[in-house]
Amino acid sequence: MSDIDISHGGAIAVDTEVLRETSWRIRTMTDELARVERDLRCVPGVLDGTRLELGGLAEQTAALHDLVAELDNDATGTLFLADAYEIAEIRARAALLASSDPDEAQALLRDADRLATRNPAAGVGAEHLIRAWRDSASAGFIDQTRWATLLGTAGPQTAGMVAASLVSMIRGLGKGAIPAGTRLAPAEHRVTIRPMRVKGPSGPPAGLEDALERIPSEGDAQVRVETYRMPDGAxxxxxxxxxxxxGLDGTEPWDMTSNTELYLDRTESASYRATIDALHAAGAGPGDRIDVVGYSQGAAIATHVALAGEFEVGTVVTFGNPVAAEFPDDTMSVAVRHTDDLVSTLAGGDLGAGTGSPDSMVIEGVGDPGQGLQDVLLAAHMRDAYGDTAAKADASGDPRIDALRERFAELDEAVDMVATEYVARRE
Incomplete structure (x- = not known):
């Protein structure tokens, strides 16, 4: 639909190896056509047109010459794009690893510099790609919210500068993008969980909007686990x-303290601990197949559950996620976010090369088209706003949405399904 964008995410939207192969194929065709042109030019009368029986062969040879030149430019340009995208991908990967593995990051930067030295124009092109990606990732927040204007402290231009400075500060923290293999640091938390069997749908979600609606939001529960017993006994x-x-009494695990621990400290929070305990209580153990869905803090929790390695996580669906993680090629990642959502902006514009399986996707939209005091109240981050975007994505007809439905539909084969919600409290 026109007001949402569905992509693989990141600055790198193409396969550089495919580009190189395409360039090679064009070059091979060009060489063959150039050989034909040379052979034709050896035919007597082609160049001076004195052999009337040759008809339009002279004109055709000239046209072939122009085609060869055009294809030669196409082959060169495609190879240029491959180099530019590869340099951008390497630099984006280096930025992702800068804090967790600085030695590897420096080695990657040296590789990128060597490519840029070999092809300086591609190096400049890579810089433009990364700059455009970063600008587009934050443009919605900068242009849409205008917080300083709303507070009556500045005009629109200054408001935009304030918003841009906030985005730069977020990027400077380097906490939004999480490299593969990252684990939360262990931390001691005493939490209790209380299960509540719930009624509801007897099968898996029908799509994104249905998945969002199943995330606990009303009542005391913070986590829901659906257990599907498959025909093969798994x-x-x-x-x-x-x-x-x-919470006001200090017993709520899903508080701002947990947000800080997850985002800034990258340590296990009480909410993360309670989520793992809920999975264990539902019967999930090491190596079991799970799929995870999360909103806001729950999105960050779901992301770290997938990265922890205890479970086999096939699908990660997040709404308003403050982080973006590098998932393996067999994990389907579906990130729904609003460009004017401050919480989504914390991710710093996701990952330079996208993440997850080929059918993974980033679904972007504007959560709150109007400007007003609701921006200060994070209207673009509200569940209802994400529900609207999820519904649009479900109706988009994008084949990647169909791929997500197919993943959920695998659970339709279950012979039994039990849904349990869990209320967690700090001790």
Missing amino acids: TRYLLYAGGTRL
């Missing part, structure tokens, strides 16, 4: 983790 699990809650 058990699969669907986890739904909810967003931040503001």
